[in-house]
Amino acid sequence: DLQSKFASLLPHLYEPTARLYLGSEALSLGLGGKQKVSRLAGLSRVLIDKGIEALISPAPSGSLRTEQRIRKKGGGRKLLKEKEGGLMEALESIIPPHTRGDPMNPLLFASKSLLHIEKALVEQGYKVSHVTLGELLKSLGYSLQANRKTAEGSSAPESDKQFEYINTTSFTFMSSGAPVISVDCKKKELIGNYKNQGGEWEEKKHSPAVKEYDFVANASGKAFPYGVYDIAQNQAWVSVGIRSATAAFAVNTLRTWWQQMGREHYPDSKKLMITADGVGSNSSSSRLWKKE
Numbered sequence: 001d002l003q004s005k006f007a008s009l010l011p012h013l014y015e016p017t018a019r020l021y022l023g024s025e026a027l028s029l030g031l032g033g034k035q036k037v038s039r040l041a042g043l044s045r046v047l048i049d050k051g052i053e054a055l056i057s058p059a060p061s062g063s064l065r066t067e068q069r070i071r072k073k074g075g076g077r078k079l080l081k082e083k084e085g086g087l088m089e090a091l092e093s094i095i096p097p098h099t100r101g102d103p104m105n106p107l108l109f110a111s112k113s114l115l116h117i118e119k120a121l122v123e124q125g126y127k128v129s130h131v132t133l134g135e136l137l138k139s140l141g142y143s144l145q146a147n148r149k150t151a152e153g154s155s156a157p158e159s160d161k162q163f164e165y166i167n168t169t170s171f172t173f174m175s176s177g178a179p180v181i182s183v184d185c186k187k188k189e190l191i192g193n194y195k196n197q198g199g200e201w202e203e204k205k206h207s208p209a210v211k212e213y214d215f216v217a218n219a220s221g222k223a224f225p226y227g228v229y230d231i232a233q234n235q236a237w238v239s240v241g242i243r244s245a246t247a248a249f250a251v252n253t254l255r256t257w258w259q260q261m262g263r264e265h266y267p268d269s270k271k272l273m274i275t276a277d278g279v280g281s282n283s284s285s286s287r288l289w290k291k292e
Contacts, residue, residue, distance in 0.1 A: 003040040010041065016054075023051025087126050091136060094120050166275065173273045174232045179266045180273040183254065185245045185280050186225040186238075226250055226281070228257040230265070237261055250281040251292035 002025070010018055022041060026033035026048050034052075038045045094117055114130035114137075121128055170180045195210045224241040226249060237257040241249045254274075278284040 002037075006041045015047075019047055019051035020054060021051070022048045023053075023055050027052060027055065087121070087128065088136065088140075090121060090124055090126060091117070091133070092140065170231065170273060170275070173271070177266065178269045178271050178273065179262055180231045180275070181254075181257070181262075182229045182231060182275045183250065183282055184227055184277065185250065185282075186227060188245070189223045189225075191220040191223055191242070224249070226253045228253060230257075230261070233261075233265055235261060245281045247281050247283075247286050247289035248292055250289065 006022075009021070013021060022037050022043065026037045029036055034045050034048050037043075037048055114133050117133055118128060118130040121133075173180045193210050221242050224243075224245040225238050226241065226245060227236055227238045229236045237253070237260065239249070239253040239256060243249075276282040282289050
């Protein structure tokens with residue numbers, strides 16, 4: 001395929017000939033060719049644009065093509081993160097308070113837009129564009145996430161301050177040796193031979209057979225997973241209920257986590273910080289949750 005061709009051929013080409021080759025491939029592909037070639041070759045569209053321009057325009061006397069000059073290895077502009085000392089550290093200091101996502105998942109995504117991050121870095125004296133910031137964030141393990149049923153109503157104007165406050169308070173607790181945990185009730189599942197997401201290794205054409213319809217009446221019951229995640233220790237405890245996700249069940253899970261895991265890591269702690277959403281078994285309006 002085209003990607004394999006690039007991988008085998010490009011290492012043997014100098015930059016001028018590589019530009020011409022990539023430009024010709026992009027032209028032959030037609031609409032969307034530049035984006036596809038850039039993605040498969042892992043090179044900038046600017047380089048491909050230069051190749052196309054060189055192909056469709058006559059070479060002036062004394063140009064790079066005429067003189068066949070080759071740039072020394074290592075020539076060209078330095079990477080921005082090498083030129084701008086401290087840029088990566090400054091970027092990482094801006095992102096964490098605005099990071100959202102499943103705390104168990106290393107794949108992170110930022111709630112701050114690239115333009116807002118760019119503005120914050122420019123105010124600190126760094127010369128960087130939002131396009132470059134996107135590439136730097138990818139190198140740090142962040143990714144651009146599509147909308148996926150995560151809307152929680154209108155965005156409050158003070159939401160950034162709330163996240164910053166939670167972040168600061170969490171670090172204060174952890175620096176003093178106190179536990180900070182995140183609790184949540186996960187997706188309820190029917191108990192029985194039902195279809196679920198995921199896969200496992202089986203012989204070809206021998207996929208496990210499950211029921212065609214997920215009728216609650218035919219199920220053996222429902223499973224209610226409730227998790228407690230210890231941020232500092234990067235460990236979690238999950239209790240699975242079979243009746244309902246009540247406030248009493250949620251608090252009992254917290255109590256079990258402390259007895260089985262928390263007490264061992266924080267034997268002298270006199271305080272605990274709990275982060276949770278405001279609905280369900282740990283609802284902020286639930287009197288039973290507060291009483292328990």
